[in-house]
Amino acid sequence: MTATTTVLISDRPIDPDRLAADFRKQTAGSGAIAAFVGQTRAEAGAVKALALEHYxxxxxDAIAAIVDEAVSRWPLHAVSIAHRIGRMAPGDPIVFVAAAADHRRAAFEAVDFLMDYLKSExxxxxxxxSDAGSRWIEPTDRDRQDIRRWRSAPHSGEQ
Amino acid sequence: MTTRILFFGQLRETAGRAETAVDLPPSVATRSALIDWLAKDDPALHAALNQDSVRLCIDKKVVLAEATFSAPNEIAFLPPFSGG
Incomplete structure (x- = not known):
């Protein structure tokens, strides 16, 4: 089965509602769609902005490889990823990830997997x-634990 | 031949620039030789580039620490990733 995949990296604001609507239009034959939106956290007002850069x-290419991996693990009809770069304010969407499949489990798990990879890989x-200055974020122990789940359970969706 | 050297994230701040163009001598063919050569007058940059967590990318492919290279078009130093 060939899955339709879309990857967008944007230095302009992304619109998760429009992305979700477009995704639904292209996956009308899918029984299940799971979608995730990540937004910039204000951390109780401490964070003034978030700045992301990419190569x-x-x-x-790295994201395309992660998407290929998801498509090989789950029977997906379509995957859509949009990721912001540049400077964002609290509340701004950073990332949109959606997956479509015949059934919900594959769609849920593929989105979970894709988000774990986007966070740290x-x-x-x-x-x-913040008011105190700026700091570079590195993956947390929790992020590393999250990604290890997929290494030890390659096909959890079929168990 | 000119090689572009790219610094990302906190390495860009430590280097004070996002990229530089250099003519690599043929003797500079490994990660450690490259770091010694690039940061010979900058101990802070040397220490930053030398961290185990920093990945080296030659012509857009991540390579192992012991890899050798010759006349690459582009070399990038990648500190730990953080997306989403």
């Missing part, structure tokens, strides 16, 4: 700007 050409660099 043009390399980041796109996709070539983005994220800087948090």
């Amino acid at each position: 043009a050409g390399f980041t796109e 996709a070539p983005f660099w994220k800087q948090e700007v």
Whole structure:
């Protein structure tokens, strides 16, 4: 089965509602769609902005490889990823990930898998700007645990 | 032949620039030789590039620390990733 895949890296604001509507239009034959939206956290007002950078050409290829991996693990009809780069304010959407399949489990798990990979294995660099200055964010122990789940359970959706 | 050297994230800040263009001598063919050569007058940059968590990317492919290269078009230093 060939899955339709879309990857967008944008230095302009992304619109998750429009992305979700477009995704639904192209997956009318799918029984299940799971979609995730990540937004910039304000961290109780401490964070003023988030700045993301990527490596043009390399980041796109790395995400395409992650999408291929998801498509090989689950019977997906379509995957859509949109990721912001540049400077964002609290509340701004950073990432949109959607997957469509015949049944919900594959769609849920594929989105979970894709988000875990985007958090710590996709070539983005994220800087948090607060009143106290700015700091570069690195993957947390929790992020590393999250991604290890997929290494130890390659086909959990079929168990 | 000119090679573009790219620095991302906190390495860009440490280097004070996003990229530089250099003519690599033929003797600079490994990660450690490259870091010694690039940061010979900048101990802070040397230490930053030398971290185990920093990945080296030659012509848009991540390579192992012991890999050798010759006349690449582009070399990038990649600190730990953080997306989403």
